[in-house]
Amino acid sequence: MTLQQEQIPAQQDKHAAWRGRSEQADAERTSAELDDAEAIKRLRERSRRLLGSMIRPHKQSIAALVAILVGQNVATMATPILVMYGIDHGIPAVTDHGDYTIMVVIAVAFALCASLEYVCVRLYTVQSARVGNTMLYALRKRVFWKFQRLSVSFHERFTSGRVTARQSSDMESIREMTENGVDDLVLAAMNVVTITVVMLVIEPVLAAVSLLTFPLMLLLAKWFSRVSAIAYRKARETVAVLIVYFVESMGGIRAVQAYRREERDRDIFGRLNADNRFAQAKGHQQNAIMAGGMRGIGHLATVVVLSFGGWQVMQGNTEVGVLAAFLLYMKRFFDPLNELVQFYNVLQSATAALEKLSGVLDEEIEVAEPERPRTIEHPRGELRFDDVTFYYRDDKVVLPNLDLHLPGGQTVALVGATGAGKTTIAKLVSRFYDPKGGAVTLDGVDLRELSEADLRGEVVMITQENFLFNGTIAENIELGKPGAPRSEIVEAAKVVGAHEFIDALPDGYDTHVRKKGGRLSAGQRQLVVFARAFLADPRVLILDEATSSLDIPSERLVQRALRTILADRTAIIIAHRLSTVEIADRVLVLEAGRIIEDGPPEALIDSGGNYAELHRQWEASLV
Ligand SMILES: Nc1ncnc2c1ncn2[C@@H]1O[C@H](COP(=O)(O)OP(=O)(O)OP(=O)(O)O)[C@@H](O)[C@H]1O
Numbered sequence: 001m002t003l004q005q006e007q008i009p010a011q012q013d014k015h016a017a018w019r020g021r022s023e024q025a026d027a028e029r030t031s032a033e034l035d036d037a038e039a040i041k042r043l044r045e046r047s048r049r050l051l052g053s054m055i056r057p058h059k060q061s062i063a064a065l066v067a068i069l070v071g072q073n074v075a076t077m078a079t080p081i082l083v084m085y086g087i088d089h090g091i092p093a094v095t096d097h098g099d100y101t102i103m104v105v106i107a108v109a110f111a112l113c114a115s116l117e118y119v120c121v122r123l124y125t126v127q128s129a130r131v132g133n134t135m136l137y138a139l140r141k142r143v144f145w146k147f148q149r150l151s152v153s154f155h156e157r158f159t160s161g162r163v164t165a166r167q168s169s170d171m172e173s174i175r176e177m178t179e180n181g182v183d184d185l186v187l188a189a190m191n192v193v194t195i196t197v198v199m200l201v202i203e204p205v206l207a208a209v210s211l212l213t214f215p216l217m218l219l220l221a222k223w224f225s226r227v228s229a230i231a232y233r234k235a236r237e238t239v240a241v242l243i244v245y246f247v248e249s250m251g252g253i254r255a256v257q258a259y260r261r262e263e264r265d266r267d268i269f270g271r272l273n274a275d276n277r278f279a280q281a282k283g284h285q286q287n288a289i290m291a292g293g294m295r296g297i298g299h300l301a302t303v304v305v306l307s308f309g310g311w312q313v314m315q316g317n318t319e320v321g322v323l324a325a326f327l328l329y330m331k332r333f334f335d336p337l338n339e340l341v342q343f344y345n346v347l348q349s350a351t352a353a354l355e356k357l358s359g360v361l362d363e364e365i366e367v368a369e370p371e372r373p374r375t376i377e378h379p380r381g382e383l384r385f386d387d388v389t390f391y392y393r394d395d396k397v398v399l400p401n402l403d404l405h406l407p408g409g410q411t412v413a414l415v416g417a418t419g420a421g422k423t424t425i426a427k428l429v430s431r432f433y434d435p436k437g438g439a440v441t442l443d444g445v446d447l448r449e450l451s452e453a454d455l456r457g458e459v460v461m462i463t464q465e466n467f468l469f470n471g472t473i474a475e476n477i478e479l480g481k482p483g484a485p486r487s488e489i490v491e492a493a494k495v496v497g498a499h500e501f502i503d504a505l506p507d508g509y510d511t512h513v514r515k516k517g518g519r520l521s522a523g524q525r526q527l528v529v530f531a532r533a534f535l536a537d538p539r540v541l542i543l544d545e546a547t548s549s550l551d552i553p554s555e556r557l558v559q560r561a562l563r564t565i566l567a568d569r570t571a572i573i574i575a576h577r578l579s580t581v582e583i584a585d586r587v588l589v590l591e592a593g594r595i596i597e598d599g600p601p602e603a604l605i606d607s608g609g610n611y612a613e614l615h616r617q618w619e620a621s622l623v
């Protein structure tokens, strides 16, 4: 990579810290932070729809899971009643008449309940993990596929850190929710209802007194849900910012090192890391208060039941067995609620994750595939811009009403100052973006109606990024024409002048390029990309600063190859070095999105306009 390219991540890094924060504001925003009631409703609706679509394929399995939980609930609820009968009827029968029948029946029933509970817990654990895993598998696949299809404009807005967070921490939150806690939630709800009903049936007065602590518990839970929502969200946000910063700092690692930014990055990362630790600590403190409080209330309830119940027993209003059963019920009442406290946070982050993922999944695909795609019978590579208006943000028009006609087979050079809109034109031809007004047509077909296969087959854009995929050199060239035989791959490499260096590599064409082609020089990567494009044999080829990473001798080499590569196709060459422009049939000079000069290079030089001046400066720089 050249320095010029490195500067892009470096500049981005400079503001990564605050950008992380502002980004979090829009990316990590969840329902609790939105003021607009209508917006919250839409957000909830959206994530409910996502949840529904996740659950729908598993309706039967989920019904089975609920049935298992009902079984478990019955088993746990029955045991205190058995204890009650044992104490009140079983033991007296033994002591008074030496009759063991009741005790034996109770013991057998107890064993049955215990077995049922065991079976249910086991079944539930296995089944719920299976369902949860399958749901997560499908969700991951959906999100990945969506990110792949979302247009370039989306990815230019949505940073890689955020993409990473969607696939990592958000998925993790949902996994946590599906894996543990849902059973506690359902069981706790069932318990509260069953226990209340059973206690009221057995002994209404004692039941009423036992439930006295319930409002206290509700108050505590209400406080907790309020404060922990804030603390937990803070913790999630800080960790999201941390991930975004980490991913982006690593993505620009070369720039970081080239500009000696390690120390600064370490400081910023350290600060973000500390923010996260602080937020986590706060959450844990609240958890501690809540968990302790719940236990305290549980004990208080026991004390109340024991004292009032004991007094009732002494008065002869109730039996000891009933009191024992109530005490057991109190425990079964509070235990799952305790667990629920832990689950509450998991549930919250899973809800937030669902909201964010549903946002990604609902994201409109700006550059959508046509519903009824058209194909080109005889591709000639004729390009036309019909009154095209384009802007990235509506406050700044980049291309105002552009008209342009490129007959098939022409080699056109696009020159102009930085920011003039050259790359934008290239992106419109490749349909990374659609025009806001007017139309871009290829052989008379609007690009928006052209089938994806035709578009990608007929238009290839090469940039200075020259991305290589992990794999061998041969595989990377073959991407241009999947399934091409080795002979064609080698032929393509020969045409662009890449064969010699590839042949000299230890494994030749089977040399692995490593991550993003890190093993090859920038010029070599570029030649591989050229070979790929040549093999693809598109009607329209766009080179955007494609040779700027080559040194002069390599560029000369490519220059020669270019004549072969570009013959018989429409080519748009964007270059600051005019040496590349020399092979063009026609030069377009662009200024602020308008074509101010158009003609064969020699004619433009003779006319003494902008291009002539550029050319003069370039020639002067050569000597
Ligand atoms: N993704 C984007 N979002 C917002 N504005 C953009 C985006 N990409 C480019 N622009 C703006 O559009 C204008 C044209 O950019 P473009 O990349 O087409 O210029 P260029 O002629 O290719 O410049 P260079 O020679 O530096 O590559 C510039 O003002 C730039 O700031």
Ligand SMILES: [Mg+2]
Residues within 6 Å of the ligand: 422, 423, 424, 544
């Ligand atoms: Mg550009």
